[in-house]
Amino acid sequence: MSTTSLTAGPRWARLPRRHVPVLVTLALLLVMYGVGVSQYRAFSNVQVIFNVFIDNGFLLVVAVGMTFVILTGGIDLSVGSVVAMTAMVSAWLLQSGLPAPLVLVIALLIGPTLGFLMGCAIHFFEIQPFIVTLAGMFFARGMCTFISGASIPITDGFWTTMSQYRIGDPRGNFVSVSVLIAFAVVLVAAYVLAYTRLGRNVYAIGGNPQSALLMGLPLGRTRIAVYTISGLCSAIGGILLSFYTLSGAPLIAIGMELDVIAAVVIGGTVLTGGAGYIFGTVLGVLVLGVIQTLITFDGSLNSWWTKIVIGGLLFAFILFQRLIGIRYK
Amino acid sequence: MTDTRPVLTMTGISKSFPGVRALHNVDFRLFPGEVHALMGENGAGKSTLIKVLTGVYGIDEGTVTLGDEQVAFSGPMQASAAGVSTVYQEVNLCPNLSVAENIFIGREPRRLGAVRWGEVRRRARQLLARLDLDIDVTAPVASYSLAVQQMVAIARAIDVQARVLILDEPTSSLDAGEVAQLFRIMRQLRDEGIAILFVTHFLDQVYGMADRITVLRNGTLVGEYPTAELPQLALVEKMIGKELDVLERIEEEPRRELAVLEDGTPFVAVSELGRKGAVAPFSLSIHAGEVVGLAGLLGSGRTEVARLFFGADRADRGEVALSGKPTSLRNPVQAIEHGIGFCSENRRAEGIIPDLTVRENMILAMQAARGWLRPIPRRRQDELVQQYIKALSIRPANPDLPVRNLSGGNQQKVLLARWLITEPRLLILDEPTRGIDIGAKAEIQKLVVQLSDGGMAVLFISAELEEVLRLSHKVAVMRDREMVAQLDNDDTVDADRVMQTIASGSQGEEANQ
Numbered sequence: 001m002s003t004t005s006l007t008a009g010p011r012w013a014r015l016p017r018r019h020v021p022v023l024v025t026l027a028l029l030l031v032m033y034g035v036g037v038s039q040y041r042a043f044s045n046v047q048v049i050f051n052v053f054i055d056n057g058f059l060l061v062v063a064v065g066m067t068f069v070i071l072t073g074g075i076d077l078s079v080g081s082v083v084a085m086t087a088m089v090s091a092w093l094l095q096s097g098l099p100a101p102l103v104l105v106i107a108l109l110i111g112p113t114l115g116f117l118m119g120c121a122i123h124f125f126e127i128q129p130f131i132v133t134l135a136g137m138f139f140a141r142g143m144c145t146f147i148s149g150a151s152i153p154i155t156d157g158f159w160t161t162m163s164q165y166r167i168g169d170p171r172g173n174f175v176s177v178s179v180l181i182a183f184a185v186v187l188v189a190a191y192v193l194a195y196t197r198l199g200r201n202v203y204a205i206g207g208n209p210q211s212a213l214l215m216g217l218p219l220g221r222t223r224i225a226v227y228t229i230s231g232l233c234s235a236i237g238g239i240l241l242s243f244y245t246l247s248g249a250p251l252i253a254i255g256m257e258l259d260v261i262a263a264v265v266i267g268g269t270v271l272t273g274g275a276g277y278i279f280g281t282v283l284g285v286l287v288l289g290v291i292q293t294l295i296t297f298d299g300s301l302n303s304w305w306t307k308i309v310i311g312g313l314l315f316a317f318i319l320f321q322r323l324i325g326i327r328y329k
Numbered sequence: 330m331t332d333t334r335p336v337l338t339m340t341g342i343s344k345s346f347p348g349v350r351a352l353h354n355v356d357f358r359l360f361p362g363e364v365h366a367l368m369g370e371n372g373a374g375k376s377t378l379i380k381v382l383t384g385v386y387g388i389d390e391g392t393v394t395l396g397d398e399q400v401a402f403s404g405p406m407q408a409s410a411a412g413v414s415t416v417y418q419e420v421n422l423c424p425n426l427s428v429a430e431n432i433f434i435g436r437e438p439r440r441l442g443a444v445r446w447g448e449v450r451r452r453a454r455q456l457l458a459r460l461d462l463d464i465d466v467t468a469p470v471a472s473y474s475l476a477v478q479q480m481v482a483i484a485r486a487i488d489v490q491a492r493v494l495i496l497d498e499p500t501s502s503l504d505a506g507e508v509a510q511l512f513r514i515m516r517q518l519r520d521e522g523i524a525i526l527f528v529t530h531f532l533d534q535v536y537g538m539a540d541r542i543t544v545l546r547n548g549t550l551v552g553e554y555p556t557a558e559l560p561q562l563a564l565v566e567k568m569i570g571k572e573l574d575v576l577e578r579i580e581e582e583p584r585r586e587l588a589v590l591e592d593g594t595p596f597v598a599v600s601e602l603g604r605k606g607a608v609a610p611f612s613l614s615i616h617a618g619e620v621v622g623l624a625g626l627l628g629s630g631r632t633e634v635a636r637l638f639f640g641a642d643r644a645d646r647g648e649v650a651l652s653g654k655p656t657s658l659r660n661p662v663q664a665i666e667h668g669i670g671f672c673s674e675n676r677r678a679e680g681i682i683p684d685l686t687v688r689e690n691m692i693l694a695m696q697a698a699r700g701w702l703r704p705i706p707r708r709r710q711d712e713l714v715q716q717y718i719k720a721l722s723i724r725p726a727n728p729d730l731p732v733r734n735l736s737g738g739n740q741q742k743v744l745l746a747r748w749l750i751t752e753p754r755l756l757i758l759d760e761p762t763r764g765i766d767i768g769a770k771a772e773i774q775k776l777v778v779q780l781s782d783g784g785m786a787v788l789f790i791s792a793e794l795e796e797v798l799r800l801s802h803k804v805a806v807m808r809d810r811e812m813v814a815q816l817d818n819d820d821t822v823d824a825d826r827v828m829q830t831i832a833s834g835s836q837g838e839e840a841n842q
Binding site for chain 1: 423
């Protein structure tokens with residue numbers, strides 16, 4: 001027999017399939033932006049885009065962590081509460097007089113620790129991620145009100161600097177420090193997913209955990225790692241949120257986990273795991289941000305319209321993922 | 330075959346699981362550059378031997394020597410690092426990842442922690458070229474056929490300087506052309522000096538590929554033979570064995586004459602029923618009160634036939650007539666409505682629900698037949714359950730015990746009761762006596778006789794020839810997914826003749842010894 005040639009369809013038709021969801025999200029984003037620009041003159045101002053990033057930097061960071069979890073086929077419902085708890089703990093420790101660097105370190109340790117514990121529970125006791133992280137969500141939210149029933153203002157110098165510092169161009173457009181931190185997180189995460197064993201194991205486990213195990217990949221370590229990463233991202237998100245609001249409030253970021261999941265899914269990551277990109281998640285967060293901006297620009301619409309549009313989009317995207325058969329199983 | 334020293338020697342291997350002795354004092358040798366078939370019926374210990382070798386299970390007794398070193402692997406990863414790689418029956422790859430990545434994941438070439446994708450793709454192409462496979466290594470594995478996926482799995486296995494390649498039923502889901510392609514690669518690897526341990530249930534493939542054969546039966550070694558010196562009939566005999574008839578003899582009541590039984594319209598008659606890739610078209614009729622046995626080795630298509638009769642798989646050709654009326658069996662619900670019951674061979678996975686009680690398990694099929702909106706009154710349930718617990722002597726006789734607490738034999742009886750309660754007209758029993766103790770076996774056999782005497786048609790499938798012959802009025806013989814013969818079970822039919830039929834694929838008289 002001569003060399004066996006087996007093709008899986010023409011190259012142009014197949015290769016983009018993995019990228020189709022991301023491309024659709026990109027197209028949607030451009031259309032929405034186009035609509036905004038055509039309807040409102042001020043929309044074309046570059047600062048509008050920058051503001052989307054400024055307002056959603058913390059959401060982006062948390063969504064990056066969620067992308068890791070969803071890529072393995074899991075879910076992390078605790079992120080919103082962990083964000084709130086991190087902000088709350090920071091505000092409380094600062095109020096009690098601890099130096100800013102120490103507060104930062106402590107605040108950044110809480111999230112990953114909780115994530116690590118949840119990951120261990122999920123792996124070693126084989127409990128559904130949904131339930132474990134639901135418990136984590138209640139725990140973290142409870143800790144917030146345990147610390148204080150009321151909002152704690154932050155007056156620390158470092159925090160106010162971070163909050164007010166503007167990095168801008170000569171024409172007066174600017175972004176906050178948070179946006180740069182968010183970009184850094186995005187770049188590191190994209191690198192980890194594409195170029196490290198940990199990242200590739202995340203995709204492998206999302207594709208088929210049984211096979212991954214038989215191929216000798218460290219299933220448990222990877223699973224625990226993604227929840228720890230998600231916890232770390234939530235902690236960073238919590239710090240960014242406290243830069244943004246200059247306070248810690250026990251009831252802030254309620255339901256944020258759902259916005260985050262929506263952003264990740266709209267960004268093309270498949271809920272069953274194994275397919276998706278960080279770049280898609282960035283687009284997903286931007287879609288959410290631009291919807292909000294559009295509704296703000298309109299002025300006459302109730303802000304709840306944001307939720308209605310997100311709901312519709314989410315449904316459409318899940319349906320769409322199903323239709324193009326991105327699920328390989 | 331070579332006359333050098335074996336690359337792998339397993340000596341005196343024993344392995345027990347709670348209540349089961351899976352392997353007892355088994356020896357196994359593998360020479361470089363040979364294809365060695367490991368044969369045996371289900372439960373003979375083939376998989377256990379492989380799992381002991383690759384470190385999935387620990388060894389109770391015995392030694393494994395690889396090359397000159399005594400080894401005891403802690404798991405498949407360590408085994409493959411030492412050159413013992415396994416490709417499993419179900420392709421274990423990640424469908425969403427590219428071909429190249431599937432080959433290298435877990436051991437990607439890296440620089441400073443970063444995967445070198447160019448290098449991964451280049452080496453993947455190299456490796457696949459060695460297997461004469463020219464495919465796009467960047468495409469996801471899921472976009473290729475099972476055969477190609479199988480070969481990608483092999484490429485992954487041989488990359489780690491494999492000395493021993495274990496192929497565990499690699500051909501069970503491939504078609505003939507794909508099998509040929511796989512065999513070409515196996516020959517090539519063998520010629521490169523790799524020792525291949527090959528497990529399959531297809532006799533033709535064994536005789537087409539293997540240099541030597543090791544036969545296991547009930548966890549013990551039957552022997553190791555050069556393929557050329559072991560005729561097919563001898564192999565089948567060694568695999569099945571002539572079991573000592575410790576079973577309680579079914580009272581040899583004068584069995585009703587087949588001619589009398591087959592007078593009139595059969596309850597079910599199929600003609601040229603078949604399903605591509607599962608079983609070649611066959612015709613078979615079963616009359617009320619008749620027991621038709623299906624004989625054949627594991628993987629010969631026995632279960633596939635049963636599933637077609639039950640509508641669990643849809644036939645893609647042929648016709649079914651029930652009591653003379655053309656019918657189509659599209660799904661199990663229809664089959665149940667027509668009075669067909671099916672006791673699956675896979676009692677744990679497809680039959681018994683371990684956490685439900687004996688009562689709930691028994692009532693299940695009847696409730697399904699009635700529809701869930703019409704619950705069976707509790708008193709009626711109690712009556713039925715008590716009746717069958719007694720009739721089948723299920724022990725312990727407690728209807729409220731979770732089924733998981735019962736022994737295998739009693740679980741099987743509960744499953745039987747589930748179908749008997751629906752009063753089927755045709756009962757399909759797929760390996761009803763596998764893995765249960767001798768006493769329960771005899772009871773189930775007796776029950777089959779009673780049921781057929783009561784007018785039920787029975788399709789009886791078993792790997793044990795003696796059992797099939799004892800119970801059946803007619804024996805249909807399966808071989809390589811084809812029904813090769815239907816023998817009226819009269820005095821001229823015995824185990825030898827059926828074995829000959831299995832081995833030769835013809836009616837048996839002209840089979841050469």
